Amino acid sequence: MGPERWHAAHGMTPQPADYFRRDQAGGVTAPDLSKDCSYAEHIVRARGKRTQLTSVSLDYNKITDFGPAVYQALRGELDNDGHAIVEHVDLMRQLRTVADSSSKEERARALQAQRYAKRRLEGLVRWNFTSDSVDRKDLITWAFQNVQKYFRRT
Numbered sequence: 369m370g371p372e373r374w375h376a377a378h379g380m381t382p383q384p385a386d387y388f389r390r391d392q393a394g395g396v397t398a399p400d401l402s403k404d405c406s407y408a409e410h411i412v413r414a415r416g417k418r419t420q421l422t423s424v425s426l427d428y429n430k431i432t433d434f435g436p437a438v439y440q441a442l443r444g445e446l447d448n449d450g451h452a453i454v455e456h457v458d459l460m461r462q463l464r465t466v467a468d469s470s471s472k473e474e475r476a477r478a479l480q481a482q483r484y485a486k487r488r489l490e491g492l493v494r495w496n497f498t499s500d501s502v503d504r505k506d507l508i509t510w511a512f513q514n515v516q517k518y519f520r521r522t
Contacts, residue, residue: 384443387453387491388428389519391435396422396519398512401499407454407492408463408474408481418508422515426456426489428522439519441493446518454492459485493518 391397400418410421425431428438446453454462460482467478484490495515502510 384453385426385455386443387424387426387441387493388431388522389422389424389434389439389441390428390431391437391439393435393437395512395516396439398508398515399493399495401495401497401507401511402504406466406474406477407459408466408477410492411481411484411490412477420495422493422495423488424453424491424493426491430488431490438522440522442518442520446493449518450496451518452494452496454494456485456489456491459491 389396397418399420399422401420403417403419405414405419405421407421410419411423414421423431423434424441441453443453463478463482463485467475467482470478495511497511497514499507499510
């Protein structure tokens with residue numbers, strides 16, 4: 369019996385998994401809330417570029433190329449403020465769905481994203497900020513200031 373079934377059988381809710389981000393010592397890289405892309409596009413094409421998503425991992429040793437400093441995502445704060453972590457298992461499930469039912473190009477991208485996400489035990493933070501009153505030229509600075517509270521350096 370797996371841990372999820374054991375918890376359910378005993379009327380317990382399992383604790384959510386810890387996710388980590390490796391980044392620079394100065395803080396977690398800000399998302400670009402103006403750049404909307406799919407999960408597969410973020411994983412495959414956006415390495416080193418900013419999108420509305422932030423990559424995290426269940427194992428910070430799997431993402432050493434992201435930066436030297438280790439940060440832990442603060443699940444309670446993220447949840448309380450309406451942001452969402454796309455769990456690794458859910459991300460893999462969604463990528464499989466896209467790979468099974470999309471155009472040739474999207475299918476290829478989703479398959480590659482599955483390989484990357486599996487290797488890195490990747491999940492995603494899907495930000496839900498209201499940034500309509502922020503000028504586009506100030507959006508990344510604003511986002512940088514606002515995402516830091518959701519991560520603790522370990």
